[in-house]
Amino acid sequence: MINSSYFFRIVKNFKAIQWQILAGPILILMILSMMVLPLAPFVLDVFFTFNIALSIVILLVSMFTRHTLEFTAFPTVLLFSTLLRLALNVASTRVIFLNGHTGTNSAGRVIESFGHFLVGGNFAIGIVVFIILVIINFIVITKGASRIAEVGARFILDAMPGKQMAIDADLNAGLIGEEKAKKRRIKITQEADFYGSMDGASKFVRGDAIAGILIMILNIFGGLIIGLIQHHMALNKAAEVYTLLTIGDGLVAQIPALVISTAAGVIVTRVSTNQNVGEQMVSQLFYNPQVILLSAIVLGVLGLVPGMPNIIFLIFTILLFILSWWLYEKKHVLENNFTNSDKKYKLIQDSISEASWNDVTLEDPIRIEIGYNLTPMIDANKKDNLLDRIRLVRKKITQEIGFLPPLVHIKNNINLSENNYRVLIKGVEVGQGTCFYGLFMAIHSGRETEPLPFDQVYEPTFGLSGYWINKEFKNEAQKKGYSVIDPSTVISTHLNFLISNNINELFGRQEAQKLLEYVAIDMPKLTEDLIPNIINLTVLHKVLKNLLLEHVPIRDMRTILETLSEYADVQKDPNELTSIVRIALSKIIIQKLFYKKNIIEVIGLESSLETLLLNGIKGDTNSIEPILCETLLKKTKEAIKKQLSIEAPLVLLVSHPLRFFLSKFLRQSFPELTVLSQFEITDVKKIKISSIIGN
Structure with a gap:
């Protein structure tokens, strides 16, 4: 005899099984049985x-x-x-x-x-x-x-x-x-x-x-x-x-x-x-009351035709009229409710707007903001427009520096004065000026014979004095020895100066990657062996950015990459690698600073001051005493004035261990000063110390 508890346990376990699993097999068995039995x-x-x-x-x-x-x-x-x-x-x-x-x-x-x-x-x-x-x-x-x-x-x-x-x-x-x-x-x-x-x-x-x-x-x-x-x-x-x-x-x-x-x-x-x-x-069939109304009219006309089932047709005509009226009333009520609710929601949205990614505005790498009166300058159909000038500036910088700077975005800023403009790099204003569309700027060239009957102004790039003149006075100003330029040239020259002075800010990791990809087309083996086997892209970017910071062109990428391949195994510090690369690029640096000069006139350091500085930067601190800092800045300013008076390049020659420290320290106060290491002028025969920075 079967144990009842065992039977109920089987039934309970059977109930736990999903019945859907058995539906298919049961249906197939039922179909087969109907065909056979x-x-x-x-x-x-x-x-x-x-x-x-x-x-x-x-x-x-x-x-x-x-x-x-x-x-x-x-x-x-x-x-x-x-x-x-x-x-x-x-x-x-x-x-x-x-x-x-x-x-x-x-x-x-x-x-x-x-x-x-x-x-x-x-x-x-x-x-x-x-x-x-x-x-x-x-x-x-x-x-x-x-x-x-x-x-x-x-x-x-x-x-x-x-x-x-x-x-x-x-x-x-x-x-x-x-x-x-x-x-x-x-x-x-x-x-x-x-x-x-x-x-x-x-x-x-x-x-x-x-x-x-x-x-x-x-x-x-x-x-x-x-x-x-x-x-x-x-x-x-x-x-x-x-x-x-x-x-x-x-x-x-x-x-x-x-x-x-x-x-x-x-x-x-x-x-x-x-x-x-x-x-x-x-x-979708019964949503438009006009359609139902027209259908009722057509059906009513047919219902009035003799011989047609008039009663049935007219009954449906009345029903369609009622339906059309009901739909119209319902639609009217819904529209009123929707309008009221929409106004309420709009008021709420106007008062409290939820932030979204659409509210995020990314800064342009380079942006020129212009006043209202300067907007005709960006008309591409006009001759010598600002857009063409900016293209020439980017092309010139690309050829001189060695990488393609970002695009320049132009924006009309209603908050600026009508004839003003300003240049921003990564959202930070680096320069501004005033231009007058339709006028020309006559700049003092040193050869002018007499002043012009206009208000004197200053050119925004180098601060040269000049005049904004009408087109009719252009030929007269040129005959009197003035350099006459149009307003697009004024802004583009200013832009070229600002980009050149801030070129390191525009050389980001993305530009480094694109430059490396471009170089890899001509030198694939060199780039493959160097990155990422010897150094990574971050180190290369830092070295190139250091060179640009000190206005050293990076066009000779073959020399830069070969030098890094040779020394990066033993030296990992990007700043030290930069100094080594500068030595490899010394001929380019000297040529840029002393082009067609037989004698190199530089500023030197007094030996005692040099010793104090060397002792101060030893260790990890890389710092000097405040009194010494003040003295160094004061003496450097005097030496720069003397260099300018003799029309000599603003170049400071120091020992190699001091070069990076002094370049970084003096750049903040004297950005026009270039600091050279004695290792960077080994091939120069005639060197003259025209000024000395003493203690």
Whole structure:
């Protein structure tokens, strides 16, 4: 005897199993059993009723889905429902052939009801109705749904690469996270799988319609043969019984088939929104009161035509008028509510605006802000416009320095005076000036013979005195020895000066990377061996920036990279590497400072002061006493004045250990002063110490 506790434990464990897992196998076994085993008429009634209920459920589910992917199981459901109908056709055919001679109730109440009630017991009407249903299902619904599924599958597959690229772009831009991107990729794959499956599954319905016609023909002729030969029935009796049974069987199968075909059409024709199909149709068909009103007028005119069913037409006309009035009132109320709420939300938004990434404004590397009167200077159609001048400035700096500076952005600043401009580097103002569009600046050149009858001003770049003159005085000013330039040249010259003095601020890591990529085209092996095997991009960027800070061109990248390859293994400090590279570039530095000069006149350090400085920078402090700092700045200023008086270059020559420290220290007070190491002038034969900085 079975232990009751053991039995209940089995039942409890069985309940824990998900019933959905067993649904598929049970349905397959049921379909196979219907095809193989003879079924009683009552069982047939149960299965036919189940088939009708299943088709209604499928149609309603398809109607209430808001998005296509909510019913991804539809292709599989379509397959199983088609197999179920065909299995029922096989089972009912067997029962009809076996028991059809006993009467129209031999195949169950469902088939008999469809054969008598729906077609009035007239087998001719039944045949016509059955054929019409098959034509509607096969030619209209199924064919249209198949075509839509085919085109949909094609478009979905064609759009997949673009959608994947859009996801990758959003992910790289940081708009979405990895989890969101993964979900969107899965959704795209599911859409492609669904429409591909629907393209194939729709063929099941077409095949089912064809099979229904063939089964009907076989049932009628097979039933007549069995009734006449085996059961010796009269011809009219056999034709009536077997035809009604066949028609009932066909209708009870074709009506669910038509319902499921409709569901397939609904699924593939719908557009994914936040509304189901019913809501979409009602909200989009009956939303415009003007359309309903015009329809009522047209229907009312037809209802007044003699011979037409006037009462019915006029009843529908009145209903449409009522519907139009109701829609108009509803729309009017909604618009008022929306307007009021929109005003409230707008007031809230105006008072409290939530910050977003759109509020972030990145600074331009280089920007020129101009006043209102200077805006005609940026007209590209005019000769000698500011845009062309800026292009020439960037080209000149690129050729002289050795890298491409960032683009210059021009902005009209309403807060500036009408004729003023200013130059900003990374948002910091580095220079400003005044220009007058339509005038020319006559600058003192030292050769002028007499002053001009205009107010004296100063040129913004070098502070030279001059005049803003009219176009009519241009030739006269040139004859009197003045240098005459247009306002675009004034601003572009000022811009060139400011960029040159702040070139190290514009050389960022991105520019270093682009320069390295450009150099790698001509010297691939050198760059590959150096970066990142010996030094990284950060060190290279720091060295190049140090050179630019001291106005050393970086055009000779071959020498720079070869020097770093040689010494970077033993020296890791970027500042020390900069000093070593300067020695390698010493000829370029000397040529720039003393071009075509036979004797190099420089400022020197007194030996005692040099000793004090060397002792002060020993160790990690790299600092000197305040009194010594003050003395050094004072003496340096006097030496610079003496150099200017003899028109000698502002160059200070020191011992190599002091060069980097003094260059950094004196640059803040005397940016025009260049500090050289004695190692950087080894090839120079004639050196003259024209000034000495003493203690």
